[in-house]
Amino acid sequence: MNVWVPPADRVMGSEMYRFAEAVGMADPTEYAALHRWSVADRPAFWSALWDFAALPARPAGPAVADDRMPGARWFPGAELSYASVALAHDDGALALLCCDETGTTGSTTFGELRAEVARVAGGLAALGVGRGDRVAAVLPTRREAVVAFLATVSLGAVWVLCSPEFGAASIVSRLAQTEPTVLLTTDAYRYNGRVHDVREKLVEAAAQLPTLAAVVEVSSGLVEPRGGQRPWAELLDGSPVDPVDVPFDHPLWILFSSGTTGIPKAMVQGHGGIVLEHLKSLVLHNDLRAGQRLFWYTSTAWMMWNYQVGALLAGATAVLYDGVADPARLWSLVDDHGVHVFGASPGFYQNALDGGHVRAGRNLHTVGSTGSPLLEPTQRDLGDALGHAVKIASVSGGTDVCSAFVGPNPLQPVRIGEMQGRMLGVAAEAFDAAGRPLVDEIGELVVTAAMPSMPLGFWGDDNGSRMHETYFATYPGVWRHGDWVRFTAEGGAVITGRSDATLNRGGVRMGTSEFYRVLADVPEIEDALVVDTDELTLFVVLADGSELDDDLRTRIRTLVRSDISPRHVPDTVVAVPAIPYTLTGKKCEIPVKRLLLGATAAEVADPQSLRNPEALFAVVEAAAAAVERSAP
Structure with a gap:
């Protein structure tokens, strides 16, 4: 049973259809054929995506120089900067739209964002931040976090982010691994109508980070100032610095695992891999265009914050929301701000359905769901509430790749109880215990060929033993993700839970x-x-x-x-x-x-x-x- 069928004009007007035409597919509507090509000739696929996205000129040579896992090498000799790609859009186009529980707090154009990022980069450089240094932040989902992130990576430094919801010990367990040079903090945040003053906690955390040269406080305006830290305004007074290009696999950021199975793993991902993966996922799979708006409800504790900021790579607007996931409030934002792609967790959608808040916004064309499997009743009811114009796009991936293994595409129907299938360039399979691929049977979700956003490594795991044990110990040379999956004969995917549970x-x-x-x-x-x-x-x-x-x-x-x-x-x-x-x-x-x-x-x-x-x-x-x- 289908819960959504793409109209012919939507198929032929999609970015994926345009990409399929550009690479010479005989039938640009045939997703299965496009996917087969994308994994059978991965160097050609990733090179074609680079060109389709109009990224900076790349040197001649193979897209994949070493195709082993772990240790694949991508686009040797190529240089680019996440910040340069994210900021290379029309000055007057809207980059950020910021909201919180009290309403809309402001907007920022690409021109304004570019200028502010350059000044903050200069301010960080004046504090001694350079290529390879780590800049850590404990900030909520506000515009300053995006500015600081882009300023950090424009210097070739490495971004590390934690949520202010964490306690001091949790913050230190993550940040101390990375030995940061500068720490950016907030003084307070609002959640569910309550203001949380976090200054004492963050002073305690900073005292346990001996590598810090400076602590900079970003005022929230929610508590009375008391000084003691460098103000954000000091960074804004920096002499402007333009982004520097770095090698394709230069570290971009460090993401942390949840910490529910031990000390959080500090996963390092590179500029080039994230740029390509996020452009592929957002533009091709979710049909996000320049000038459209992406809103994914998230906090800075989740990789979806990083994914949402990826809207800037496509020239789209990232709609940021800081606060509690109130269904009525969030669905109003979708409509009031003309959001095109909206994402949240399955639990949020069920709560929104129970309260009667789900409706198709005036521009809404895709509703994304991730974090856990979307149950059939929720998927069915969501489809009924949204109508045929809005696609339900369930995805499954992980912080480990900051992207998805299986998810949506604009060329095929959405079947009840299934994700549409494997993402382009992802050689995903269901393996049995002996490492044999299964069809229409539940097996371990594995990836048999490298993806460019796979971790460069875990920070501090110098010999790679922890990374090997995490992903490659079960099937040598094959990534085992830890989920149970069933791939149907038609290519659909059903995630049935964690394999270690x-x-x-x-x-x-x-x-x-x-x-x-x-x-x-x-x-x-x-x-x-x-x-x-x-x-x-x-x-x-x-x-x-x-x-x-x-x-x-x-x-x-x-x-x-x-x-x-x-x-x-x-x-x-x-x-x-x-x-x-x-x-x-x-x-x-x-x-x-x-x-x-x-x-x-x-x-x-x-x-x-x-x-x-x-x-x-x-x-x-x-x-x-x-x-x-x-x-x-």
Whole structure:
């Protein structure tokens, strides 16, 4: 069943169709053929994308000089700058549109942004920042973060960003790994109507970063100033510095893993790889054009902040929002500001549907979803609410590549319960335990050929051992991402959960999202989390007025038995007040499992990486109480 079918004029007017024509595809509407070519001749594909995007002239020679994983080398001799590409647009075109919980706070043109970035780059240079140095920031989703990022990378320095929601210890666990030269901080931020003064916390964090030469405070205007740090105005007074070109694989930024499975991994990605990947994803796959507007609800704790700023690469406007994800407010922003591509998490969309807030904005053509699988009922209801003019574009990728492995394209229909398929240039497969590709069966999501935005390495992992263990230990020379996926015979993709949270019952392996899909039809259940130790435990959040009695337990078990498998009937069903989530909207299946197996809280999760850390421990306490009640 299709939830969206592209009209012929939309197919033929898309950027992907234009790209397919440019590379000489016999039928530019045939996505499957275009994808096959993009992975069969990856050097030709990535070179063609470079030319299609009108990036600076590249030297003659192969696009891929060394095609191994890890260690692939891309476009040897090529130089460019993320900042130069992002700022190379008409002075009067709108670059940033900034909003918060109180309303629209301002707009910035490309001309204004270019001038401000040049001055802040000069200010950073005056503080001693140069090529390869790290500039760290603890800032919310405001324009100054974008300006500071572009100024940093225009010098060839490396950008490192944390959210002010994190505690001091969490900030230090990330930033101390990178030994920053300069730290940019805020004094406060607003969330859900409350102002959070973070100065004491950030002074404490800065004191534990011995490499700092300077700390610069960006005033929020939310608290009374008290001095003590260099002001943002000092950077704005810098002598303008233009962006410098750097090699294709020069470090651009350092992104951190969630920290729910140990010390956050510090993943380094390069200028060229990110420029190409984000242009491919935004322009070809999401059909974002110069002059259009991209709004993805995110915080600075999530790679989607970096992805959203990528709108500038395409000459589009990045709509920034700082505050709580209130469905009514965000959907009003989509309409009021004429957003063309809007993105959020599956949980946000379900909340918006429940409140009756979902509607097609006046310019809206694509609604993106990522962070966890979009369940079929949510996808179906979202399609009904948006109508045929708006495409639902589910994507799955990771911070590890700051891009997607599977996702949308404008040439094919969207089928219920599926992502449209593999992204261009991505040789994704489902592997069995022996490393054989599967079709229409669940297997490990792997990538068998390098992508340009794969990490250059982990910061501080000098011998590459941690990176090898993370991605390449299971299938040598092949990237194992850690998700379960099923690719259909038609090329569609279904992500069924994290493979390290697999429910393996008597040799029958099942992804956790299969549970959530089935339970979505139980009206008494608002949310759920399932983990498999030696016992299969299902945690449920009950709807108001509902009770977890014997009747509901029996119905749950009967439904699982008939719709999933008899082996996956839960041994225990436990009611909890809330399900723990990471800041990026993923259920904490692995931390809960490890806690149930006896690990300590310090071993399983950094509380500051969680949206609701209290829920993590409440779940474990509820499980212990259930065991005690059932004991003879």
